[in-house]
Amino acid sequence: xxxxxxxxxxxxxxxxxxVGVGIDDLQELLRCYVPxxxxxxDHVGNSGKASCxxxxxxxxxxxxxxxxxxxxxxxxxxxxDSGTGKxxxxxxxKLVNDLGVRSGEHRCEYIQIGQDALDRIGKISNPSKTIxxxxxxxxxxxxxxxxxxxxxxxxxxxxxxxxTLVSCDNRFFFQNTCDQGEGDGNGRVGEFDCPLMVxxxxxxxxxxxxLDNRYPENWKSMFGKQDLRDLVFERATALGRLKNRPQxxxxxxxxxxxxxxxxxxxxxxxxxxxxWLIGVSEDSALDGxxxxxxxxxxxxxxxxxxxMAERDIRxxxxxxxxxxxxxxxxxxxxVTLDRDSLLRRVESLDGGRAYRFSHPMVAAFFVAxxxxxxxxxxxxxxxxFATKKMIDYIVKGRSxxxxxxxxxxxxxxLKLATFGFEAADLKGAIIEAADLRNANFENADLxxxxxxxxxxxxxxxxxxxxxxxxxxxxxxxxxVSFEIGDGVFMEMLWVEPGSFNxxxxxxxxxxxxxxxxxxxxxxxTQQQYHVIMETNPSCFKSVEDDxxxxxxxxxxxxxxxxxxxxLMPAGLExxxxxxxxxxxxxxxxxxxxxxxxxGYGDNERLFAEYxxxxxxxxxxxxxxxxxxPNPWGFHxxxxxxxxxxxxxxxRFSLRVLSDLKEKNREEVRAVRGGSWSSLVxxxxxxxxxxxxxxxxSSNVGFRVALAPRSK
Numbered sequence: 001x002x003x004x005x006x007x008x009x010x011x012x013x014x015x016x017x018x019v020g021v022g023i024d025d026l027q028e029l030l031r032c033y034v035p036x037x038x039x040x041x042d043h044v045g046n047s048g049k050a051s052c053x054x055x056x057x058x059x060x061x062x063x064x065x066x067x068x069x070x071x072x073x074x075x076x077x078x079x080x081d082s083g084t085g086k087x088x089x090x091x092x093x094k095l096v097n098d099l100g101v102r103s104g105e106h107r108c109e110y111i112q113i114g115q116d117a118l119d120r121i122g123k124i125s126n127p128s129k130t131i132x133x134x135x136x137x138x139x140x141x142x143x144x145x146x147x148x149x150x151x152x153x154x155x156x157x158x159x160x161x162x163x164t165l166v167s168c169d170n171r172f173f174f175q176n177t178c179d180q181g182e183g184d185g186n187g188r189v190g191e192f193d194c195p196l197m198v199x200x201x202x203x204x205x206x207x208x209x210x211l212d213n214r215y216p217e218n219w220k221s222m223f224g225k226q227d228l229r230d231l232v233f234e235r236a237t238a239l240g241r242l243k244n245r246p247q248x249x250x251x252x253x254x255x256x257x258x259x260x261x262x263x264x265x266x267x268x269x270x271x272x273x274x275x276w277l278i279g280v281s282e283d284s285a286l287d288g289x290x291x292x293x294x295x296x297x298x299x300x301x302x303x304x305x306x307x308m309a310e311r312d313i314r315x316x317x318x319x320x321x322x323x324x325x326x327x328x329x330x331x332x333x334x335v336t337l338d339r340d341s342l343l344r345r346v347e348s349l350d351g352g353r354a355y356r357f358s359h360p361m362v363a364a365f366f367v368a369x370x371x372x373x374x375x376x377x378x379x380x381x382x383x384x385f386a387t388k389k390m391i392d393y394i395v396k397g398r399s400x401x402x403x404x405x406x407x408x409x410x411x412x413x414l415k416l417a418t419f420g421f422e423a424a425d426l427k428g429a430i431i432e433a434a435d436l437r438n439a440n441f442e443n444a445d446l447x448x449x450x451x452x453x454x455x456x457x458x459x460x461x462x463x464x465x466x467x468x469x470x471x472x473x474x475x476x477x478x479x480v481s482f483e484i485g486d487g488v489f490m491e492m493l494w495v496e497p498g499s500f501n502x503x504x505x506x507x508x509x510x511x512x513x514x515x516x517x518x519x520x521x522x523x524x525t526q527q528q529y530h531v532i533m534e535t536n537p538s539c540f541k542s543v544e545d546d547x548x549x550x551x552x553x554x555x556x557x558x559x560x561x562x563x564x565x566x567l568m569p570a571g572l573e574x575x576x577x578x579x580x581x582x583x584x585x586x587x588x589x590x591x592x593x594x595x596x597x598x599g600y601g602d603n604e605r606l607f608a609e610y611x612x613x614x615x616x617x618x619x620x621x622x623x624x625x626x627x628x629p630n631p632w633g634f635h636x637x638x639x640x641x642x643x644x645x646x647x648x649x650x651r652f653s654l655r656v657l658s659d660l661k662e663k664n665r666e667e668v669r670a671v672r673g674g675s676w677s678s679l680v681x682x683x684x685x686x687x688x689x690x691x692x693x694x695x696x697s698s699n700v701g702f703r704v705a706l707a708p709r710s711k
Contacts (some may be wrong), residue, residue: 017605019361023108026095029088030341032213036085036246040144041186042195048186054089057197062131072192075155078167080199082265082361082389083247086167089199090133093165097131097269106131106162113140113166114312118157122428127161129520134158139360139387140170147172148189155192168603170198171420201244210249211236231256242268247359253340254279266396271420276342285338288394292331301343302370304355309367310385312361313345318353342623361389368393372404379408381629388419399425456481461489461579470569479633480518484567485531493633494519495589502652502686511651513588519581520703522624522641523548526562532563539698540620542593548623548641548701554580554669554693557644557702564704580646583670583688590638590685591646592631598686599637600629607680611639615675621698641701642671644691652688667691675699 040057041048042065057065067073080086090110097108111120117134124130137143151173152164158164169637215229227605235255236243239262243249254272255262262268281294303325308316321329331357337345342362346354357363367390372380380398381392391414398404409429416434423443433453439456441464448468457557459481466483484491485622499512529549530536537551552560553651554654557580564578581589596602600610607613610630612622617639625635648670668690674683677699681687691700 022190026091029092030687031491032210033088033092034202034210034213034246036080036089036202036206037200038080038202039198040065040196043070043073044322048196048198053201054197054199058093061165061195061197066163070191070193071159072155072187074162075158075164075166075192077173077187078165078197079170079173080167081170081201081245082202083245084170084199085246085361087135087359088246090135090167091163092561093131094133104500105129110135112314113137113138113143113154114314115142118153121157122156124161127158130161132158132161132164134164134166136168136360137166138172139389143168152190155189155194157636159192177465179564189237192584201241202249203244203248207236207249208233209241210246211252214250214253228256238262241267247361254342259704265361266365266393269361269393269398270397273342273362273365274633276340280337280341282333283338284334285367292328292334292377295326296331297335299334300325302353302366302373304329305357305363306356306370306679308363309387309390310383313477314363315354315356318355321355321501348466360472364389365393368397372401373399373409373665375404377407379410380404381410381412382414386414388416391416391419395421395424396425408691410520436560455479456489458492458656459489462487479521480569482564484528484564488527488531490528490564490704491521493521495519495585495632498588498593500588500591500593501595509651511584511587511649515583515707517581517585519585519589519634521629521633521704522546522704523701524640525549529560532560537696538621546625548624548636550621550641550698550701551696552644552700552702553696554644554691556696561704577709578704578706580644581670582644582647583649583652585705586645586672587685588644589632589634590630592634594631597686598629599634599685604680607638607683609634611637611674611683612676613674613678613680613683614676615680619676621676621701637673638685639674639678640676641673642675642678642689642699643673644700645670645672646705648690671700 022211034476035054037051038054038057039048039051040060042045042060042404044065044067045059046057046065061076078086078089094108106129108131109124111117112135117140121132125173134499135152135358137147137154140150154166155164158166187194211229211232215232231251236249237250239248239252242262242265243252246267247644251268251272253270254275256275262271277294277298281299304316304321307321307324318329318332332345333353337343342358344356344358346356350709357366362389369388371383371390371394375381380394383395386394391411395409398407398409409426410432411429411434412432414434416436416439419436421439421441421444424441425445426449427445427447428449430450430452431454432450433454436451437455437457441460442460442462444461444464446461446464446466446469448470450468450470456479461483469483471484479494482492484490495513495517495537496661497516499510499511502509502511525546526536526538526541526545526549535694536549537556538547539551540547540548559567561578562578565576568576590599592599595603596608597604598607600606608616610628612627621640625641627635629635630637645667649667652670669691669692671691674687682689
């Protein structure tokens, strides 16, 4: 393919104005491009275990690496960490096709994924003869709000194309799109099983190749007699692992006069932006006479970034910018924007002048600076249009700048599921009505953070400083997660009021559940029990593996609940308490509005996917949450351990008590769900068992409910 690039350059023009890329950009891309390595897997024997050149993988996918009998077999997912060159690769493929280098009758369409992506895809004619390149799903606000469904929609809309490639940030895709609980993994999303390419960081040889391409040896530095190439290599070496990301390495030219140590991505882009602005002021007519200073340019670039982010566009025409930003945008004509510029001048679709940022990371940086610099004296409010990269830079910018560090960080109504706040400084932040399910707060400073009405189900707080954290106040309908000890959480899901039939179609016996409750997503674990009670009575002890606690009697379980209740914040409008779920409440949550034999359905052959029982438990309890949840998200409702109920509801059948004397019936309490030692049939939703309240067993545990305090 590299030879073909050379031939194409000699004979054809460079026609990519329609995607906002100018000739200078393309020539620079062709001159400097170093093919990254990748891991590639498909359905015809390529397993992805060994790395290969990216073009070798592309050739397989375009040729023999596709199994047409597999749904998704002609749709490849191109993944990689931020800055590994996903966009450059897709633009290069577009260029190869437009230059006529690849033989064949297939044309190529490139689309930067935005909220109008499905409409644009639908307008493409003759899809079976088209190679479709979809770029940047992680920057698409529609994907952030519902990543998995957005990916499914895109795959469904593009299944009829000859080939489709969809690029996305590696972590965003795997955490937010693939649902391991539903069996998804690797390139599988729902019914689509796609070939997968994961771009890798540059190795040291590739770093050298890129710098050799970009800075030929005959270039001389302005700094005395020192060879520019030597200076570039010196500065690149100082970046450490940051130099192994192609996009970050491309910023090296802005750091030749920068002597400070740079340790993270934000610091690198900040330093490059400062040096770029200084360079622009030296090369352009930015002075008092023109009325356009470097400060005015900085302000204009920030406002352009904010406007483009709010409208979810990558290219801003001068005409459109004038309507919102005023005539000041015309002063950009005074500015020299060369091939190394962080802001590029391109041609709009109507032939006019337009602007775009060199990379989404650069745009995200200026958006973050715009939000910080336009904040008021007391607080920084993160807008709802902010992408994850923007939020990351806002948090880092607030932490790094003394002017903003004392301001309260406000994040409301944001979709932050699976977001990485690792080692972030969030002191004093207010995070309200945010989706934080499975977000990672590892090593973060959460001092005095106020979580209000947040979805915290599955969030990780390992080694985070949680001093003064104000716990989330439960709101009906929202999952909640309570920290009950140092890094130990209790996850709860809301159960709506409802009813269910324990009779049959001819003789209905309807059980009403008039009030909703929160119910534990899992049975109480040994770790949770030990944190509260400072003891572990279990037979199968293993705190680290999150085994369910057992050997807890009905009389012992309420003591655990009472201690949990003491952790609730004071002054709630409706006082809440932890307790055991009533038998009707437990059954309602297990059934999840189904009348089937088990919460998931009627097929006993599928039971092993949902529960631990005598046939798969190896005669002991197993770690909670490993099996699939029921439709309402509750794990281990069938098997693992029987679960104590608060009462023995007399509305249910008494047939299991028929051998008890009448005087003993009030002394037993119901247990539900079956256990590790039960047959499948005993784990049915309708089955119930009983134990005396003082009795403890290695196959009986419990989960907790949270409800309004009983009067």
